[in-house]
Amino acid sequence: MSDELSRALATRGYRVTAARRVILDTLVEHGSHLTADELTELVRQRATGIGRMTVYRTLDLLCGLGLLRPVYQGTGAAHYILMEDGHHHHLICTACSRVIEFDECALGDLPARVAGRLGFRIEGHLLELYGVCAECAGS
Amino acid sequence: MSDELSRALATRGYRVTAARRVILDTLVEHGSHLTADELTELVRQRATGIGRMTVYRTLDLLCGLGLLRPVYQGTGAAHYILMEDGHHHHLICTACSRVIEFDECALGDLPARVAGRLGFRIEGHLLELYGVCAECAGS
DNA sequence: GAGATAATTGATATTTTGTATCAATTATAG
């Protein structure tokens, strides 16, 4: 799991340090949607002495490599989602901010078409559907 | 333009105040991707005395109504995008963070299908494609 | 229109997030 991330770092010339390993493990095992400081908390439960800065920097690094994405979910902090599979799909209630993940993906060749036209090499995507959930619509 | 937003507020029982009008006007005329503090700057060039808090609160209000969305683009602050047309599409370089908008939209009936299954009333969506732009791939 | 009422405002203070710096440490190449 997190081995893939470690390898991705090593492949691109980044060092795989003890701190980074703990951070990656925690990230993968906990799943997505953590903020940087929440992750720092969890990391510190496993290995004391890991600084907040290191967590922030590791997250930035993964984002720069396209393996992670920051998303904003209303609270003042960025939440991070893993892009291991290359895509992520959210259904978000704009009234209560709840976030539900779903798997269905029907983009077809859209990414490739757009990418080709603009000279991008596409790595993944995020699709967020916004609406009002049943409970919020009721009240 | 911003009249639609004003009407949306009025319809749902929110007051259309002078401050809110200026904020909505500025938001619509400038287009998207502003942070709260950038918007505050612009708003204050038009009408002095409008507080930062009011801008933040108005943005929150619009987000809660599904008319606006906060997105995170790497800088520490949330950027806001208007959801007037119901959808928004970004092509984002994960290396240099540049954001390009595109129009093509090929979701078909996916939103309706997912929404139906989970009891959501869908209002819009955001599709973000992640990749590496030509310049970053070259270097 | 004028007054009552409740939403809204904005100044201020505070908390939370994110960034910069730099000496000490540590992973890797040779």
Added chain:
DNA sequence: CTATAATTGATACAAAATATCAATTATCTC
């Protein structure tokens, strides 16, 4: 094992977001 350069983490700082509350103001009722 050593040299070297990336990485770390403590500290300090800057920026962004939230809480509070008296003063103001839009709307409703008459």
